[in-house]
Amino acid sequence: MLRITDVILKTDHSADEIGTAVLKRLRIVKKRLLSTKVVKRSYDARNKENILFVYTLDVEIENEKEILDKIKTYKKISLAPDTEYRFKAKANSQNFKRPVVIGSGPCGLFCALILAQAGFRPLIIERGKPVKERSADTFGFWRGGHFDPASNIQFGEGGAGTFSDGKLNTQIRDTENYRIKVLNELASAGAPDEIRFVSKPHIGTFRLVKVVENIRNKIIELGGEYLFETQVTDLMSENGEVTGLVLSNGGTIGTDSAVLAIGHSARDTFEMLLNRGVTMEPKPFSVGFRIEHPQELIDRARLGKYAGDDRFGAADYKLVHHCSNGRSVYTFCMCPGGRVVAATSEEGCVVTNGMSQYQRNDVNANSAIVVGVKPSDFFTGVPGGVEFQRDIERKTFLLGGGDYKAPTQLVGDFLKGVPSASQGTVKPSYQPGVKWTELSSLLPEFAINAIREAIPEFAKQIKGFDMYDAVLTGSETRTSSPVRIVRGDDFQSVSVRGLFPGGEGAGYAGGIMSASIDGIKIAEAVSLRIVNGDR
Ligand SMILES: Cc1cc2nc3c(=O)[nH]c(=O)nc-3n(C[C@H](O)[C@H](O)[C@H](O)COP(=O)(O)OP(=O)(O)OC[C@H]3O[C@@H](n4cnc5c(N)ncnc54)[C@H](O)[C@@H]3O)c2cc1C
Structure with a gap:
């Protein structure tokens, strides 16, 4: 198999034109071309008058050796890399204590899937x-129903990213084909097939729900088992080794391998782990607001004459500004054609986040606009970051009127420092509703100043980003974990052996893809430990 990179075609090319480009690049006749597979498709939008598709292709041809023998004479052609994921260890007996995975977000789900596929049930x-x-429960709350701290956007099967845009981006260097494994498993569980090759894959909320169910069924078919509505409330250990877990239903489970895939919002579990002497440290995270614009405005700025063209879908952005007060403001978790969602997991708190459906066809674009904070900003030890987040979330709840409505302000009023009384041309999408007000009391002064400085700077890259009627909704606090549950190179807690902290909550991942990959790595570490008899 050969890999051909940088095959550039017009965006309205026909299917045949891919084959023609391959024949031309390889200088071969049609009958020698046996198969062509798109492994990556991105677009080059540097010239907004002439956007182009850029392909990476894997091709099978007759007499490949002839090309390989003189490969140096070809441009951007190489032997296709191996794309297979290989298990590090598989169960060779049934003589082991069953590993337990706490949490079924992306980290827990992929950890459990790999353990199940490797025979560890x-x-x-x-x-x-x-x-x-x-x-x-989650959609009911958004429609004005009751808030359930046990079942919401953060807690429940699928974890925090289930009701999301389902972006699958990552910067991780992937020499072991973890990313490909994750994409293939998601696609075979019902995610759109194109996620295997588009440069910025996304799944969207409704499809994610089905994908999560299908992966659960696969795990169960392979001998795995689920306990829902069951919280791990305590850890049992002896001589620095995990021996079991205490459950909210009063029961206990004996195990010597417990994977902590609990996400960044399991504040009560963080507290329990601290009390049990598990080594943890505070870590930086970010706070800010959600910003909403008409999607049309973003499309025009990003895609020029191609704005609204289905071939490109709704456009996205990623912006950063280093401020004069030494802070950095950046946009995060941008949801094209999506909506702002209520993302609290605690009563009496208001937290924002964003989601989209696969089609990304809601009228507004939204993104977090956040400022980095570091442990020295809250300086009260390990729980300090949680308290810092909670304080903002409670103030936000009260400013919104104390009934889970979110406080909102027009961007123009925010920049001028005056309260807003009503909406302009951009309708806020947050449910169960909003209250127009002034947001500056919600964040520390340095953060407000930084966001005020950044918005006009961002407008230099996206014309209209500072439009008067754009909407800011408070407050975005759950950007990443405020703690790290420290682990060693063997993925085990440095203080309790057999405890494997992973994913976003443990501070080792940020986002669906990186949490999933971390889950796979932990599954490998657990499998090796069992097989090598370290247990
Ligand atoms: C609205 C929203 C939109 C997002 N959009 C995107 C996106 O488009 N792309 C992206 O990459 N990322 C997105 N994210 C972030 C992404 O969801 C997280 O990075 C990812 O889910 C982290 O995975 P995780 O498995 O580490 O933790 P989580 O997904 O948080 O899963 C943790 C799980 O553990 C369970 N749990 C916690 N404590 C216990 C306990 N004591 N006992 C038993 N179970 C427990 C929880 O109920 C939860 O199901 C979004 C997040 C949100 C909230």
């Missing part, structure tokens, strides 16, 4: 409900 313990019931 994991037990998955999830504090929330199965994904369909959880969806009903």
Whole structure:
């Protein structure tokens, strides 16, 4: 198999033109070309008058050796790399204590899937409900219903990213084909097939729900088991080794391998781990608001004459500004054609985040606009970051009127420092509703000043980013974990052997893809430990 990179074609090219480009690049006749597979498609939008598709292709041809023998005479052609994921260890007996995975977000789900595929029949313990019931609770709350701290956008099967845009971006260097493994598993569980090759894959909320269910079924078919609505409330250990877990239903589970895939919002579990002497440290994260613009405005700025063209979909952005007060403001988790969602997991708090459906066809674009904070900003030890987040979330709840509505302000009023009384041309999408007000009391002064400085700077890259009627909604606090549960190179806690902290909550991942990959790496570490008899 040969790999051909940088095959550039017009965006309205026909299917035949890919083959023609391959023949031309390889200088071969048509009958020698046996198959062509798109492994990556991105677009080059540097010239907005002439946007082009850029392909990476894997091709099979007759007499490949002839090309390989004189490969140096070809441009951007090489032997296709191996794309297979290989298990590090598989169960060679049934003589082991069943590994337990705590949490069924991307980290827990992929950890459990790999353990199941390797024959280790994991037990998955999830504090929330199965994904369909959880969806009903979460959407019910958004429609003005009751808020359930046990079943919401953060807690329940599928974890925090289930009701999201489902972006699968990552910067991770992937020499072991983890990313490909994740994409292939997601696609075979019902995600759009194109995620295997587009440069910025996304799944969207409704499809994610089905994907999570299908992966659960696969794990169960392979001998795995789930306990829903069951929280791990305590850790049992002897001589620095895990021996078991205490559950919210009063029961206990004996195990010597417990994977902590608990996400960044499991504040009560963080507290329990601290009390049990598990080594943790505070870590930086970011706070800010959600900003909403008409998607049309972003499309025009990004895609020029191609704005609204289905071939490109709704445009995105990623912006950063280093401020005069030494802070950095950046946009994060941008959701094209999406909506701002209520993302608290605690009563009496308001937290924002964003989601989109696969089609990304809602009228607004939204993104977090956040400022980095470091442990010295809250300086009260390990729980300090949680308290810092919670304080903002409670103030936001009260400013919104104390009924889970979110406080909002027009960008123009925010920049001038005056309260807003009503919406302009951009309708805020946050449910169960908003209250127009002034947001500057919600964040430390340095953060407000930094965001005020950054918005006009961002408008230099996206014309209209500072439009008067754009909407700011408070407050975005759950950008990443405020703590790190420290682990060694063997993926085990440095203080309790057999405890494997992973994913976003442990401070080792940020986003669906990196949390999934971390889950796979932990599954490998658990498998090796069992097989090598370290247990
Ligand atoms: C609205 C929203 C949109 C997002 N959009 C994107 C996006 O488009 N792309 C992207 O890459 N990332 C996105 N993210 C971030 C992404 O979801 C997280 O990075 C990812 O889910 C982290 O995975 P995780 O498995 O480490 O933790 P989580 O997904 O948080 O999963 C942790 C799980 O553990 C369970 N749990 C916690 N404590 C216990 C306990 N004591 N006992 C039993 N179970 C427990 C929880 O109920 C939860 O299901 C979004 C997040 C949100 C909230």
